[in-house]
Amino acid sequence: MFIPAIKGQGTEEQHEKWLPMAYKMQIIGCYAQTELGHGSNVQGLETTATFDPQTDEFVIHSPTLTSSKWWPGGLGKVSTHAVVYARLITGGQDHGVHGFIVQLRSLDDHSPLPGITVGDIGMKFGSGAYNSMDNGLLRFDHVRIPRNQMLMRVSQVTREGKFVQSDVPRQLVYGTMVYVRQSIVSDASCALARAVCIATRYSAVRRQFGSQNGGPETQVIDYKTQQSRLFPLLASAYAFRFVGEWLKWLYADVTQRLQANDFSTLPEAHACTAGLKSMTTSVTADAIEECRKLCGGHGYLSNSGLPELFAVYIPTCTYEGDNVVLLLQVARFLMKTVSQLGSGKKPVGTTAYMGRAQHLMQCRCEVERAEDWLKPSVILEAFEARAFRMSIACAKNLSKFSNPEDGFSELSPDLLEAAIAHCQLIVVSKYIEKLQQDIPGKGVKRQLKILCNVYALHLLHKYLGDFVTTSCITPKQGALANEQLRLLYSQVRPNAITLVDAFNYTDHYLGSVLGCYNGNVYQRLYEEAWKDPLNDTVVPDGYLEYVWPILKQHIRTARL
Amino acid sequence: MFIPAIKGQGTEEQHEKWLPMAYKMQIIGCYAQTELGHGSNVQGLETTATFDPQTDEFVIHSPTLTSSKWWPGGLGKVSTHAVVYARLITGGQDHGVHGFIVQLRSLDDHSPLPGITVGDIGMKFGSGAYNSMDNGLLRFDHVRIPRNQMLMRVSQVTREGKFVQSDVPRQLVYGTMVYVRQSIVSDASCALARAVCIATRYSAVRRQFGSQNGGPETQVIDYKTQQSRLFPLLASAYAFRFVGEWLKWLYADVTQRLQANDFSTLPEAHACTAGLKSMTTSVTADAIEECRKLCGGHGYLSNSGLPELFAVYIPTCTYEGDNVVLLLQVARFLMKTVSQLGSGKKPVGTTAYMGRAQHLMQCRCEVERAEDWLKPSVILEAFEARAFRMSIACAKNLSKFSNPEDGFSELSPDLLEAAIAHCQLIVVSKYIEKLQQDIPGKGVKRQLKILCNVYALHLLHKYLGDFVTTSCITPKQGALANEQLRLLYSQVRPNAITLVDAFNYTDHYLGSVLGCYNGNVYQRLYEEAWKDPLNDTVVPDGYLEYVWPILKQHIRTARL
Missing domain, CATH: 2.40.110.10 (Butyryl-CoA Dehydrogenase, subunit A, domain 2)
Structure with a gap:
């Protein structure tokens, strides 16, 4: 060729x-x-x-x-x-x-x-x-x-x-970018699922504290502190998978339009894939390391599989567009979209919600009890309102600068936050859309719904400042969301192992002693240790030649 | 011996x-x-x-x-x-x-x-x-x-x-723990300073975008996005240094008391060092990786020094007390302190603020303009009120459980957050105390004041949800803090290099091509590359034997 x-x-x-x-x-x-x-x-x-x-x-x-x-x-x-x-x-x-x-x-x-x-x-x-x-x-x-x-x-x-x-449209370049970045989002989901699978299985094997009457200790996966760190990552792995699938569709759609010389959705598709590439890879990189920490000391062993997964994954945050640079592109697109709201030009695709400007500026969250947070419409509105109000606040602050570029530069940290809010909304909304489809398997949809709520509510808790300061929710509603989140963790727990088994990774692919399917972790750790080349000899090379004389010297000169 | x-x-x-x-x-x-x-x-x-x-x-x-x-x-x-x-x-x-x-x-x-x-x-x-x-x-x-x-x-x-x-008091064991953990806090400050030094120097060398009329591009350290990620870490390095110095004093004080069989301050000192060990090492581990990302692609090279620093540092989060387990100990101590508030037993040391319960529950932040956030008393009160109210909220929720241990287990994620708020308060308050002392060197105190404000206000922004939902500050005051933070970044910028040079690390100790003192980064990167053993030969071993035949085969069979 x-x-x-x-x-x-x-x-x-x-x-x-x-x-x-x-x-x-x-x-x-x-x-x-x-x-x-x-x-x-x-x-x-x-x-x-x-x-x-x-x-x-x-x-x-x-x-x-x-x-x-x-x-x-x-x-x-x-x-x-x-x-x-x-x-x-x-x-x-x-x-x-x-x-x-x-x-x-x-x-x-x-x-x-x-x-x-x-x-x-x-x-x-x-x-x-x-x-x-x-x-x-x-x-x-x-x-x-x-x-x-x-x-x-x-x-x-x-x-x-x-x-x-030539008369070949230059926009075609963006088509390739959409392709590459949507594949990176899918890869993020795979890498995250891999780390979560290892940490979840090991958390069910590992026991520590809580022994009663000499019985076995508590599985660490039963600790709420472990659940509150692990289950949001499990939920994220599923969330990224679904948004990745949707991006595949988006790329097909964009390609079809490009072939028909229709560039109308390209800027939105480009911003969307850039933002999701940035958001999902940043989250995944941090999550792999968090999974390693969730495995305690043994996560630091190479054969846990997590150090290698981390080292090989993290460049993703830099290549194919540095994650911060990409988010700034998203922010620029959002500011442009906001500025055109009055012009009659309708925002498309993942920015369509901005078309309901008046509603999103005025709506008040109606949650009164913790279980109200289980309604997809309530979650969606809160995420839409938060993302929109943050974009509007940025646009308002930008307008105070006589030179827009100076403003953009000065306010860029706020703009990043608005872009992240927008990207999180996309993932939440695509997950909710997924749940409106038929999902085969008895009880599968129910589990995926629980994870969807975990995904949304853990974000709501983590970014509570955004939601409360934009008056999208009240502090009381934030506390109710947190309460509901705890209940959801209890619902994830019984199926946590099944939910990671469902990724269908072989032990060979996982490459992790801690994450092995049969849970025979300690036996495997012990056997793996002996395979280390350092154990080929009983007395290491050079010991008697170099170290032993020092030891003998110490013993000779030691005095009380 | x-x-x-x-x-x-x-x-x-x-x-x-x-x-x-x-x-x-x-x-x-x-x-x-x-x-x-x-x-x-x-x-x-x-x-x-x-x-x-x-x-x-x-x-x-x-x-x-x-x-x-x-x-x-x-x-x-x-x-x-x-x-x-x-x-x-x-x-x-x-x-x-x-x-x-x-x-x-x-x-x-x-x-x-x-x-x-x-x-x-x-x-x-x-x-x-x-x-x-x-x-x-x-x-x-x-x-x-x-x-x-x-x-x-x-x-x-x-x-x-x-x-x-024996009649040797068993509490002596805690004295050793206080010693080991205070030294880990000092080490955290050193490791963080090392990473920040590398990232700051390289950010001043690296230029990207923003060239005007063919002139040089913008130093990446001049981007607000870079500043908003880097300068809080620089401030943290100083903050951890000062709290580490104070912990040395604390250990000396505890030792003296132990020798006099006075165990009264031991539980507080133990909780304090446990919490600070956890908080500073978690922040440092994440910060080293953030510094690596701040160096872009070149941060991924081993000779940037950051991969090794990260790999060697992260076990600190697990050894000498897993960071989550330690924070739960702090939370337990805080709950005990809260429960004794009515009993007339005065909280001591770093929990003394809890003695002003009524004030801290009622006080309202008086910030009206961005510059009001520069007052140490305003910052301190906001951090005290937030930490106290979070502890009180936990205690209130705990009281709803008939079995306190069930409650503690169920609410443990919230308790972790209360413990972190308490630890952050300690660091902020010790930094403010440091600034009340004489600090030699012209203008040094002014720079350290700026960094102290950066440290406090970046936390306030990051944990805005805590501050706002506990009504310690209003959303408007949160926005003013953020505005002030941006102004502070501009004040850090001119002295950023001096502030990392002040750590006085030699190039040998830093072990980083990107962080070298003279800033001759590209030349050194280029020279270092040639030292790699892979470059000892022009044609790598085995190439002509194994790879070349495949290539030839490809060329023979390639068709258009």
Whole structure:
């Protein structure tokens, strides 16, 4: 598929296919975008691709140290080719960042080609994780490639060096982003479910305190402190799964519209996936570590599976859009939506609730008893009102600044909070929608309803300040929600193990001694310990040579 | 110092000295308390030490798999002796857990002695961290030791096998706990300061977005989103330092009183150090990871120093008292203090504020403008009122249960929150007290005042729900606090680098390419990369043998 490109015969369509290939087959090609000095700000990349009309070639060059490509997976030791993002320069004019296919290493002896400096960037977080990946660095010293190794679907450079935009809509780029980010949300749900499965099973095995009359101690999963930390994460794993499924639909819908040149829902879909990517990955990263802590000391052992899961997961918060940068994009979209409310332009998709502005500003939560918090309509209204009022408050404060950009910058921490409130609303509302569908299996829907309420009410408790200060609920109603939450935990408890078994992860996939299906944790911990290479010998290498003499010296000189 | 004990001539006092030795010289002795099945619940340990009056010996035995000692540092491959905690059994009666000195390995060839099974428990979190420590497992099969290898300061077993309590006050044990935990608080401040130093310096070097007219991009430390995440952590590092200094004084005070057999302040001192150990270590663990995220992608590199700092730090949340278990102890103490309020018994030390019950239940925050939040008295009252009202609310809810233990268990998540509120108050109040002292250096006190306000107001914002639902402040006052917080960030910014330079950490100690003093980050990242062993060869071992044939195969079969 990529060979013609290498041979310099690439067409637009072939180039388009090359990109996903570059991801999948790092043995051959890697995706070289990020630089030592530039990650989030792609438009600020420094690598240059200067067109030389005399030879019909681009000259790829790294003008500064900070322009060194940094992080591409597979680049360090393996990739023979790369898609390199560089500033296109023709006739002295900078046309911004474009992609170019560049051969890096010889196909004969794998040595770097002239002008190419390439290597591995070194060790990363964790003992395994991304250390099995040769993330690399790459510098170019005036490396020449044929003109047709530029990816020319959206923009082209002619033989004469003229820069031409094709009629392919540039918005298509956002379609890819929607795709990648919706898959990250699904992955978040999987990773979270994995951590929760381990912590839940182990919490049922582990006993501590509470022995009465010499009987067994209490399973730690029966402690309310454990439940109040663990069950919201279990509920989140399900919530993220359902919102992930919905995002798959959203992507299909967006794709269909794009093919029909309908871009009307794209900005909303883009903001929605960006926000959910940010929110779900941040929550999941923290949750994996929380699950590790919920496993007590043994969670710190590598064979608990949690350290590795954490180390391999956390980059997700940074790659494909830094989570804070993404939330700011969501906030910007929300402020735009708010500003257009009076204009007759109806907010669409996940911002549709903003169309009921008057109601959401005036509504008062009607909860009088704890069980009133079980009504989906009550929950939904509280989350909608909170998200909307926080956006409105930000918009109001923004309007006090004469320069909107100054205001946006100054108020950005508040804007982040408004964006998070909006994203949480999306997850809550998609979960509630899911429960309106048929769900097969006797009693399954009832369990999922309980988890939905746990998800919503734990957020309400955690972000109580938001709900109360915006007068969406009263302090008394907040206390009732908390009371209901405790009751819900008791309802989750009897089915907690079934709810994690339902993820259907094999012991092999879980890779956790603490999370094994049969619960034979201590036996397995003991057996695993003996497999450690340190236990291959009784007396460790070097002990008698180096340590023992010190010990003998101590014993000789010890006096009372 | 330990030799006589080994030789079976130990006296009470020698045994007392042995314990700290066991920590410091793991080459010789380790501290074997935790078991595979028991951590927090020390009283539930299963290892037995049964007195045999016929031979004047104790028989140390591991009756179950879960009674295997697990985690002791230095045990796996090195320690020749251990202080083993086991249930003392004399004449068929169980006297609870006591300490015994047991030789594990031969001093001739280092092989385990008969009846001893010992090994390493395997890999742990991170690539370095505790993987340089041979945390071990240990099982006993009826191992005999002389009677006088029991640590007999508090309890004794006579030649006849009679169990006798000495007149040494048992409360002394708490003195040691106060010592260990106050040192953990100081360590938390150091670890946090280290992470904050790295993230702050790198945030001043890193630039992203915001370039105008081709000029340099904006330093990320100038973004309010970065400031609102980073500066509260900087403030926390200082706050924990000051509360750590105060705890040193507290320990000295407690020690002095213990020597005079005055136990009156011990429960309060114990609760206070337990709570602060829990609160500061939880915050620090999360903060190190937050600092890593604040460094973007490069924070994921091992040479950023942050992954290792995180991996080596997080066990602190579990050891020397699991953080949740400790907070529950604090909550129990608070409930007891509340219950005694009417009895005329005056609350002491860090609970003294509870003596002003009537005022704290009625007071209303007087903040009308953002700058009113700069008054220490206003901040202190808000934190006192919030902590007190949360404790009172818990006590009220507890009283609804006929069985207090059921109530405590059911309401434990709320009790945790009340305990945290109390601990935060301690840190805030000790910081304010510090500022009432002379602080040398021109302008230093002013900077520390700013950070104190940042510390208090960021907590107020984060826990806004607590403050508002207890009617300690109004939503409007919460918004004013947030406004003031933004202004404070702008005041921290010009001195942020100086404030982390003031920690006076050398580059060697920091161990971070991103946090280096001279800010030459990119050059150092680049140089460090080349030092990675993967870069020792141009073509990695095995590439031409294994990978290259696959590549060739791909190229042959590729079709368009």
